[in-house]
Amino acid sequence: MTTQKMDTIEHKAYARIGFLGNPSDVYYGRTISFTLGNFWASVKLVPSKDLVIVPHPTNDLVQFQSLSNLVDRLESDGYYGGVRLLVAICKIFHNYCKENNINLHEGNFTLSYDTNIPRQTGLSGSSAIVCAALSCLLDFYKVRHLIKVEVRPQLILNAEKELGIVAGLQDRVAQVYGGLVYMDFSKKHMEELGYGIYEPMDIGLLPPLYLIYAENPSDSGKVHSTVRQRWLNGDEFIKSSMEEVANIALVGKTVLVEKDYDKLFHLMNGNFDLRRKMFGDDALGALNIEMVEVARRYGAASKFTGSGGAVVVYCPGGQSQARLLEDACTSAGFTFQPVKVMPSLLNEIDNGTMSSKA
Template identity: 80%
Template sequence: MGTQGTSLDSASRAVEHKAFARVGLLGNPSDVYYGRTISFTLGNFWASVRLQPSEELVIKPHPTHDLVQFRSLDHLVNRLNNEGYYGGVRLLMAICKVFHNYCKDNKIDIHGKKFTLSYDTNIPRQTGLSGSSAIVCAALSCLLDFYRVRHLIKVEVRPNLVLAAEKELGIVAGLQDRVAQVYGGLVYMDFSKEYMDDLGHGIYTPMDISLLPPLYLIYAENPSDSGKVHSTVRQRWLSGDEFIISSMIEVANIAKEGRKTLLEKDYSKLAKLMNHNFDLRRSMFGDDALGALNIKMVEVARKVGAASKFTGSGGAVVAFCPDGPPQVKLLEDECRKAGFIVVPVEVVPSCLNAEEL
């Protein structure tokens, strides 16, 4: 999978994988509307999962993210307000179930040995960087290697397994994030209905990460206003709303055009496409659904002439400064004034081997 930091300790036979945060560069949220997207994996943040053979099957709680012991009632409430009710244990359990059932349904023989799964993550919560799916993706990679079935589960099917595990938990999402994290690097994705109906997945085309210009990630340290991002758009699309349908087609076409733009390294055009992507999302979802804090992040970047859009459904923004370092300095100053964190994007290349691709 597009996980990295993979190791196989010959003495203990432990398996460890990393899966990185992802940035939706163009085309989101059309992935759940038979559209197209371009995404890449973000080396700044990742989740890691370790699988250790053991006498019993154990899912280890994380000492911070799955905290069950508190100093006081105030501590418990503050923890829930900041981190929510759920850590990563449920994610690990869900992918174990989905993996087991997939292997059983497809007559893939997996031995009866048991293991202990543990995880860690530094992906900021509620930033739209796909922190949950990163944990699931890294865990799936560990299971593939532990049971030696990587060659039996096609790479284009693996994002479906990651998504299925999250759906077990009621997490509403599309395939884009999981494809990016499974493949790693920069990926163009086509989720056209004919592919989804005939194949059960889209057509995924890796691209050279050197095609990307320098990009910047903007996010809030304590996101509190994420909005109800998908709002009524899904229902309106299903009901045949012409505005939503035509707008979503336009968003998907931005990714198609963006692929050509990247291949030609036409970065002034890229900036226009990024801005147009966000403007279309805003016209469909409305400001109340997107959330004031999220919109402010975009507007802070645009204030200095940078192109900007959501990395996902809100919580973080990807920005591009077409005018170079002086504009980057202005962006950093404005973000600091607004209380936002801004960091240069580190793009992680795919580590899939030639056989998997």
């Protein structure tokens, strides 16, 4: 093995499914989420003379066939790409270490990334890139033991906030911890600690689940806007509904431990129904609603994985029901596949940084 190969650091971060309680994470609520092994982002760090951020050959296009080709690309994909995410986490990581008197050596590196997470599907593709990059930086600078696991999701979120990405902590917690995680974002915890209480759970508690997603869904970052303002204004309907959503995760924690999947069925459907009442059909989008409803027409429970673009499904009738639903999704132009749940990727050093063990 060459020296360069030995020095290369590579980390993956997986897509995530917001399973119960979302979107209450940005409203001092509770959620249960897990990492989805079907899709991931990987970041590679190689020591180098200069600090270099490498553009992705398809996600960071800077060369176009024509001016109209450039415009078409922007209209379909937006001003997206991973380079800006890598630059942002480098800045946030550097500033955090400086503020907390964590000394970083002077070495430079080259960062590159790849991802197969479908865009705008509410599966946290952007934060997966940032999460994987942060892991590389922790190892390159040998400071993994100095930055608590609980703090890392906030660093990832701060990097995305630098770029105007609207999001909450839930996704980043799931991706940092991996596996199945129960999260309590109560105001008391957030104000006292700066983060929530995060409890890893056994992934074996989950029943077989399925994923439905569309190739060209609406942007998942737009749906929080009016609800957020109404919540801040003290709107009683939004406040009480969001508390109900948060309570679904609290009840869901016990339901999963007891493997009461009949009750889980109703919790999943209830979670989406509350979201729909709060946000309204126009904000959720017809395509997103149809993904939920196609599953329900076949007797399955279904809800968004995030803010739209993909749906997580539980089929109480088992594989025969899932096969019927798969045919219906194919006819409707949706992708349907079994969910692969990834276990936690935290190592002994990570576990040693935690303030409290779940």
